[in-house]
Amino acid sequence: MLRRYKTVPDLKAHESAAAISFVDPALACKLTAMGVRPGAVIEMIRKAPFGKAYYIKVDGIRLALREEEAFSILLEI
């Protein structure tokens, strides 16, 4: 099936995409308050050394997200 979105872990290093919406309401609540909102451009910086976490940049703010948190952000293709 064709997906019309991707999520943060799909991004390669230094690739960016705009956020569309969130999967999980609890995470959405936390992430929006931290400045990750629909429309915000998310840049992937790197994966954590042992995996399961991502270092991203949103509007100049650096964030570390767990895999679950990163998967919950839907991005534009």
Next chain:
Amino acid sequence: MTRGDAQTYKIALVGNPNCGKSTVFNQLTGLRQKTGNFPGVTVDIKSGKIRFAGGKEAILTDLPGTYSLYPTSSDEKIVAALLTHPTNANFPDGIIYIADTHHLEKHLLLLTQIMDLGIPILLALNMADTAAELGIKVNIARLSERLGVPVVFVSGRTGENIDRLQAELEKMMLGTQAIHKTAAFYTLTEAEKQLVEAVQLNLGTENPYRALLIAHHYQWLPFLQRSERETLAAIVETKHFQSLRAQVDETLDRFDRFTPFVQESVQEAPTFPNTTTDRLDALLTHRIGGPLIFFAVMLLMFQAIFDWSVYPMDWIETGFSWLNDGLKAVLPAGWFSDLLTDGILAGFSGILIFIPQIAILFLLITILEEVGYMSRVVFMFDKTMRRAGMNGRSVISLIGGGACAVPAIMSSRTIGNWQERLITIMVTPFISCSARIPVYLVLIGLAVPAIKVGGFINAQTLVFASMYALGVIAAFASGWAMKKWLRTREPSFLAIELPEYRMPDWKNVALTVWEKVAAFVWGAGKIILFVSIALWGLSRFGPGNAVETAENTAREKAQTTQLSTSETEDLIAHHRLEASYAGQMGKFIEPAIRPLGYDWKIGIALLTSFAAREVFTGTLAVLYNMGSAEPDISSRTENQAKMTMRAKMREETFSDNGKPVYTLATALSLLVFYALALQCMSTIAVVKRETGSWKWALFQFTFMSALAYVVAWLVYLVFS
């Protein structure tokens, strides 16, 4: 803050994490600050006095950093719970809101939420200094007009414009603020309006936004009555109110409203070029380099804790033994003098001896935190630590535990999720601390032959390293087990900001270190002192005149065998201890520890070293007639002393069957016991303090003792 009378104006400092709140707090209060427990919560809240030019005073409280009034950790809940509870004694009369000028937009969310609660507020745009360097210009007048709150540009680091902030504060206190906006920033949706009306009707809450927040948080807000909770549950149910959905929608709506304000008032919006931080992170969070650098940093830190603390610890020890000898020489002999010297003074030295290590550890951790490195560690090790029920930050506590569990447990405060923090506190004492080293050395030297295993590793070194490995394994395994057992309702998040690297604010570093050391001395110190005195009493006195009788017996024995003065003293000390309550207790517990291969003398050592593990060798020295527990002047005589002590210990036999006590099995069993048991009253005291109840301290003590007992027993079985 609780001391402040009703007349004193109460100001709360609010802002997002990493907004530089603490630097502004320090600027406003100077050294007139203290840390106290907020009623009903275990998180320490700092408060301080602001003195105004005219002699007026206000109390400033530094609330935990939070992103919004929709909290995700217990830390953040404090803010939401306080600001929705106007009858709380600590409810602020006014708020200073600190925002980071670099990321103004993100920081305005919480501001607008608080504005809607109708609490007088003023906005301080922090980090004016670096913003200016980056060319960020903010039209203060425009922003203030659009938001409807006074705005001041400040710098917590340089102290720039703090006087202006104070002036605005005075206006706020007098109620003569230039701007006072009454209209709500956020317009409730139709559904929310109905909900709010129902809450207002039933609970009498005046402010609509407060009513809305209470409806969102009715399940955990601590000030609600049970009946109110039931009413709110019914309202939420009948109105089909979807809390999470509404929270997200409200947040996005607020952003939509204030984003244009920011665009209008921020001239030359910040661009975010590749900065030093990015270059540093490419290395410090690198897939291979990151963890390597981390371990190198930890190794250096460990080294520093040991190396730098040697001299101050020596001074403290020398100082106390000098004071002890001096007092003993001056005071008349008697139980009171003994209490003063061996009880109280020993207790004080037991407290003070920890200070160098605590201070150094906190200094280094605070610096790592201040520069922004800690959040990178959290990012890198979150996965590893989560497996054992902990958080990335727990790494720091565990490593710190290698020196001393007391400051390490205190450093777990950086962990937001309560369960993760609790597990960290519970498992940190498993890591072999510096106090275990002398115990390990004596026992290994006694029972482990210095042979090469597999041709290259010394068996003694191998056992020594195994003790450290055992601690690490025990910590991770019990963390994993506790994770299975504890089920928290509090969701766990990583989602952490990785702030820009910057030079530490030295004043803040100094204040933090001072504060934590002082907290240890007053908090844990009281308990250490108390137990020291109790232990002194137990080993000084015995039932009836048993101790005196024992002393006379020893004296007679010494005379008939013509011992030297020092040998006589040792013999007397031995007999007195045996007859004392502590000695009786040793005999009493002997049946319980016999399966592990210990006799009553080891029993006494176990009991006395409950206070602190390092007492073990001292107690054994007394028991085996090996002179004073004080370190000898030259290391050579000390070595000789140890050698003779070992010789005597080797000769020791069980009184019932005549078999030697210190076999390899007993020594290994004791080693394992000391590696796993919680024999440290300072740790118990600090766990009680940090968890806010005896429950967890006792649980930990019981759990670690039981585990130590079982594993030591198994080891004894296998090797005997």
